[in-house]
Structure formats: structure tokens, C-alpha cells
Amino acid sequence: MPRTLILTRHAKSSWDNPGLSDHARPLNKRGRKSAAAIGAWLKEKGWLPDELLCSSSVRTRETWERMGLEAEKQVFTDDLYHAPPDRMFRLLSAATGQTVLMLGHNPGIAGFAGAIVEQAPMHDRFFDYPTGATTVIRFGIGDWRDVSWRSGKVLGFVIPRELPE
Numbered sequence: 001m002p003r004t005l006i007l008t009r010h011a012k013s014s015w016d017n018p019g020l021s022d023h024a025r026p027l028n029k030r031g032r033k034s035a036a037a038i039g040a041w042l043k044e045k046g047w048l049p050d051e052l053l054c055s056s057s058v059r060t061r062e063t064w065e066r067m068g069l070e071a072e073k074q075v076f077t078d079d080l081y082h083a084p085p086d087r088m089f090r091l092l093s094a095a096t097g098q099t100v101l102m103l104g105h106n107p108g109i110a111g112f113a114g115a116i117v118e119q120a121p122m123h124d125r126f127f128d129y130p131t132g133a134t135t136v137i138r139f140g141i142g143d144w145r146d147v148s149w150r151s152g153k154v155l156g157f158v159i160p161r162e163l164p165e
Contacts, residue, residue, distance in 0.1 A: 011030075
């Protein structure tokens with residue numbers, strides 16, 4: 001049975017408190033709305049994760065919470081905090097879920113998205129992967145250990161500004 005990856009960059013974060021570390025920054029008002037919109041889009045399309053691989057940062061955790069989704073297995077890890085593409089690939093190869101939602105940061109997530117898909121979607125924002133950007137990618141594999149670069153077929157790509165609030 002094929003595997004599906006939902007690759008989401010955290011929603012827009014707040015810079016209101018300069019005393020906070022980067023890791024501790026929460027979402028801003030727009031980010032909270034965007035996270036909910038992305039979650040609603042995924043639900044509407046029937047793309048629901050059974051496993052979450054999420055950066056440990058406050059803004060990624062809050063993005064996940066505001067998306068309003070559930071996953072049987074949830075992993076919050078420092079390994080995804082500003083992770084480069086090769087580390088994201090290693091984490092994905094160890095996943096066990098049928099549909100994995102990976103929630104992380106740029107620039108790594110943009111590089112990972114561009115390198116994991118067979119053909120990029122025709123969207124002018126795919127390669128810069130703005131906040132909240134989400135790609136749904138299908139792989140013709142039965143186990144994540146068999147995932148390879150440039151092998152995923154894009155089923156959908158969206159940025160929050162394209163969605164109704």
C-alpha cells in the first residue's frame with residue numbers, strides 16, 4: 001500500500017517579544033488562522049495523518065494544535081528544529097505510519113520538498129515554501145525505509161493565502 005507524506009512549514013510566527021529565543025516564538029494572529037485553514041483543507045481532501053513528526057519549537061507545536069488534526073503517533077523532536085533536508089530524509093525513513101505529517105522550518109523544508117518530489121508542482125511559491133505551505137506527496141512504497149529522493153508524486157500543494165479563512 002502506498003505511503004503519503006504531508007509536508008508542512010509552521011504557520012506565521014510572532015516577533016512581538018524580542019526577548020524570546022527563536023525556539024520559543026509562538027504564532028501570531030495570522031499564523032493561528034492559517035494553521036486552522038491548512039487543517040481544514042487537509043480534512044476536506046481526506047488527507048489525514050496517522051503519524052506526526054514535528055519540530056520541538058513552540059511555533060511548530062502550536063501550528064499542529066491549531067490545525068485541529070489527530071494522529072495516533074506523535075513525535076516532537078529537536079532533530080526537526082531547523083533540520084537540513086538529509087536529516088528530514090533520515091527521520092522520514094524511520095517513520096511507521098501510512099500517512100505521515102512532517103512539520104518543520106525553512107530553509108530545510110523547502111530544500112527537502114524540492115528534492116523528494118519527482119516533479120515540482122506548477123506553483124510560483126513551491127521552492128521558497130512560505131509559512132504554512134503544505135505539500136501532499138504520494139510514494140509507491142510499502143515501507144518508509146524504501147523511500148528515495150525524487151520519487152514522490154505531488155497530490156496537492158497550497159499556501160494559506162489561497163484558502164478561505
